[in-house]
Amino acid sequence: MEIGGTSFGVLGSDYQVFLSFRGWDTRQGFTDTLYHCLTTAGIHVFKDDDDQPMDENIEKILDTINGSAICIPILSRGYASSKRCLRELTRMVELNKKVIPIFYDVTPADVKLPTGLYMNALRGHSREIKNGKGPEQGIDAQEGSASEVQRWEGSLREVGKFTGRELRDTSYNTFCESITKEILMKLKVKQKIVPDQLIGMDDQVNAVLQLLDIEAHDVRYVGIHGIGGTGKTTLAKVVFNKLTYHFDGCSFLSDIRESSRRDGIKNLQRQLVSDIHGKMRDVSDSDSGIREIKAMAQDKKILLVLDDVDQRDQIEKLAGKSNWFGTGSRIIVTTKDIRVLATERAALREGVLKQSNEVKTFEMELDFVPSLKVFSICKDKLEVTYNELDDRAKQMFLDIACFVVNKDKTNAMYMWEASNICPSIWFRFDGDMNRVLTKLRWLSWHNCPADFRATNLNLPNLVILDLSWSDISEAWDGWSQIKVGAKLKVLDLTGCKKLSRTPDFSEYSTLERLILANCVALTEIHSSIGKLKKLRHLNIKGCDSLRCLPKEVASLNALKEILLDGKKDAFTLPMLAKSTALLRNR
Template identity: 25%
Template structure:
């Protein structure tokens, strides 16, 4: 039996050996590009010194270095654990050998347990029983199903104090469902890291021959930080001369590397059918495009986009980024996009007729120049922008032979060929957006019962179709047609939710069946000056938005029944000729927005509903009275004659909104500061107001007025603790009163409020 002194000596020797092994293992990551920083970030999440059991996921796109990061960290820290194991390629091994085989192998490595396992349940119990008192380090690599995690590391309490389980996966949802402690999103290589990694695989020395520098940068750009692509392409080019490099890189433009595509495609293979279609549409048509614009198309095609897009994001196939000018747009890694194109082109990369999606104008033009009358059973989605000078007839023939087309988006603007059209349109169509449809009618055989969205712009159609066409799936109908004289019979459109009739100067009446439509939620009839026949809309109880702009509506011509639209939230009657609203607007208890600008004959507004938030009545030259605006937050009356009523208007808004701590905005005509504003009156381009330390005591907000005389831009900026936000308002000769509530200023420190003109 060992003495205490001998035990301490042995423990000291063991610790010394472990420390030396640690130094040896820690050198492993020295040879791995960019790994030191990623190790540090991951170790913070792992909290190696904690006594708690930690499960941490490493998540990212295929080929991004998840396994490399996990295994290199394993080499670095494994000596601190009683038992440790890496279970590699779980996705592949599960499909080949099953979960019991994985469980047995894991127990064998961890505990030298060689007993057979007859079922997954038995394996779970044995893992739990043998691990619950041990400090274990476990790497579960390339997990793609929840049952894999449940079989190998079901719960935290399966493992002893201080255990760490690291899971690599492409599916973020899987990690969250398993309730891991943290998720680490793998970072792709920076430019410098990518250069370093590529050099190690493509050259026999650290620095490449100078002649290869430009070619190397082509590979760096192509790989976009994906380690897998840099390794595969670099290794392929290792013993090649310069001409062979050039040839290989030119080939990559046409035919992607199959190894890289195979690894990336594993994420695609795990999708459901509708998710695959959704991904391929985004990869081929919608990268860098507004996600809001695409959603309507996806809904029409039955892609269930709300859940489908979430799944694609969780699997690292797409991202959604914010662009100021476009809002939210779809994005993805360059090689993931290329993988989508690779799948679509399949075994026929040079023959777009055999592709399910055609998105490049040059390919469509080539198809038109070829045999346009050849029947096409492959193409399902088509997007095309025609040239001003090209005869569209070959394109019409091409479309007429696409028998399986599901959606089409066409833009044809031509001054020379404003007649003709396709002789056949696929009855499989679910979405149509067509600018420049110059045929006099749709093909007689066209009965698209699956059609969900129909949008026509600059069309020569006088009517959509004769009689009642049954389109049970149609939810969106948008018509901007200079020749349209009447609308279709709405009895065949039972599920219509959104109707737009815009810039139809010849439209005189809306079909009487429209009045009994109950499913409509959005109605926009604008710039239709000849429209006189408008059915009652009293039965449209689901209507939330109603826009009747620039229709020359006079007194008595406003559609009856507006006052009964109990769910209406937005009403826009701008640029019409009536002098009063002949319905009880106060009964619209859900109304949030009322727009009446450029109603030059409007004299007064009746009592407004307490739900109203925004009122705009700019350039209503005859407007003299607004009865009740106490609860309105934003009022814009520029270009009206309501000048002497500003004090009452301001006081009423303040009484209604200041108590609720809500922001207010009031725009009035005039060039003077309204009464009620106490000194100091500030002049000049900029003024900074420094508040005292006790500024929050008995403080409800700021009341600011800015007078702008013939200025194009006036801004009010609030700066607090280094946080700055600026809203720009464009006007000419306006007074702006803006109430800034206290809650918007709840930052640490003393704020500075700047006024800039």
């Protein structure tokens, strides 16, 4: 194997590019030319040598794929005949790596298996297994099985769908120089920073990805709108991070509302051109900026995010027409004002994700010091939202916001009632609640009583159920009367001091966070916890009476962390998944 040098400061075993190829198929000429072009450009390259015996280092090589930014399988006629190559390709797909396939002397149809070329190679592997030849040297007995061949087949079909490059009549040097430029452009795209702990965002991300449909060949605009603080920018960042490597050029223009007022639209146009072209261009006015954008983007597949747009003119000068961009380009617009998305042109995608109706609440866990920064950001964002309210709403907001806990509210009540505002209206959980709160996403009901009087409380859109510090027990009627849907992500039972045994979790199969902290009487967690296949976080800190976790916890492969007290010397844990971390509070 060979490792190319780098000018990017990549450390340890992480590489920018992983080359996978059939040695005797492509080594003489093409692979060496590509490797030379990439390393000469300062790209850190891992080039596996398929000619070497498949010894114990194969697992290290497969782990290297995980640490590589981009994977390039060079798909040649003999590629599928190599189990080693197929294992590398499967690892790329299963890790959801950024894959740029090169179709060396095959077509995408060959790789997707309609033709006999790769299919015949897979059949050959299957015959070897049936004939009992066993796995190759270095592959354990569980590999090279019939199920493994099925995984290889699925990976080939998947990679055949990827946007790749076909080597036709172009010279090796010209082709490899073009690939190198593309890789350099993709490596320059900086991933957007998002919070580590995001709960309940998967549905939103999938909804946007479905609207974008990056496999379609049209130029598509998608708008995300909603009031300030609902997570529009975070959602756009997550989507941007997922898609950057599928495009020839990417640009994320943040906080356009503020940037355009402070620096003008020209600077945003200049940044967009620089992001796409890689070099700063002179933009004297907005019209010249439009010309530069068209010149740089017309023949490229572009991913562009216009964040926090507040005027339609901003869209017109940054992404005014679909013909400014190459086939397959995608433009995402986030805004608090739906009116900026209203247009008589057909450019904007009809399926706008309406956050006011669609967005799920998500939870971020932050330490104290970062919280100070977040609070400052939130304060500024709320000020912008406040400034956009009408005068009557502003007065109501200030009346509410200026209350101090435990202070008399009598005078304000008189004022509100005189203004036909009814602050004394409250909600009573009593009687038949069918179809009453079907749109509720977050129920925070601290100190809820042991006597639950409501029936048929159907909450199909609930994401967070917080019953902290309540007098409920495992016999509480609410467990049977509160019906949650497939969107529940968080169940918080912190400080429920009468809870000695958790409820049956069978109806909460989509849970990602289960918080049982400070349930001092808790002695048993119901075995149905084994059905929570999406559970990522379990908090049992302060559960002084709990002595063990049920054995079913061992089957929770998605579980990333268990929070418990460090002083629990006699606490029994089942065999946990390798990815599960124990975080002890000492």
